Amino acid sequence: MVIEIVDIYWWILWGSLGAAVLATFFGDIIEGLFEGLDEFLSPLLLFGTLSVIGGAGVLLTKYTDWIAVYVLLASLLIGTGAYFLIYHFMIVPMSNAESSTSKSVMDLEGKLAEVITTIPAEGMGEVFIESTHGSRNEIAKSFDYEEIKQGEKVVVVEVKEQIVYVSSMNEEFN
Template identity: 40%
Template sequence: MLGMYWGFLITGVLFALVTVIFGDFLSNALDGVFDFLSGEHLHVLQPMVLFSGLTVWGGAGILLTRYTSMGGIAILLAALLCALACSTIIYLFYVKPMQNSENSVAYSMQDLIGKVAEVSVPIPAHGYGEVLVKVGAGVSNHIAASFDKLDIQSGAKVVTVEVVDGTLYVASLDDRA
């Protein structure tokens, strides 16, 4: 049994070392062959959770064998319980919060339709200016033209009416009042 525990411990440690040192390199070299292991659908079965449990199972088995007088089956079960507890803790306090923190800052230009913006560079009736649009937690600059073909001064509040070829066509909110 001690050999099995050492095997679990060594396998877990080697997996951790290989993934930390060579993880991205191997993924790119093998063209994503192991991407299915990312656990996108079964987060509980992610390699981090499984191999940490395997490593703890091996380490706990070794320690319990050497420093307790418990029998073989009792050690196997106690080490397995330690591994399950550790895997649960890693999942609940590391994997799950990291899942929830993955936010995208990407947006589509079409998402800007209906957004209120502020003119930063005046927009002539038949030309282009620039607006500042709040997108997510930041502000983005975009080229803008007047939808109504009217001059719009710097500092004016506008609303995006349409987006054509990356240009926001805006209308002044002051004229709509």
């Protein structure tokens, strides 16, 4: 049995697409395997680039009269272009979105909020926090272990384990 060049490109294409499907189901495990590597080598980027290289190789082999070396070089060039496009238009925006969300929870200290669900002295309620970047609801506990009624203005004193600890605004602050 003789393996043709186009068969190799098909194996690359189907292998990378299969790996992408497996990454969908086992994403946390695969992400853990790639954890030490930079975002330049993320599974999405690697599998996407290999899929483009395989697909370009299949199409160029079928629809051009180029020799195998030219098809390989053109496929690698197209794959490199896809690598940079995927990186700049998918990986970078996703990593910025993840980091801005995780940092913003910790940046809530000192922010003013309004209680939307009464916070019992020993329990949890909910606060509404507005900022220039949008508004959000957060689970809240009373920092002073006092009941805070719905509609009261509060200040976020600290954030622990994704829970904001708030203190009621006294009349002297208004």
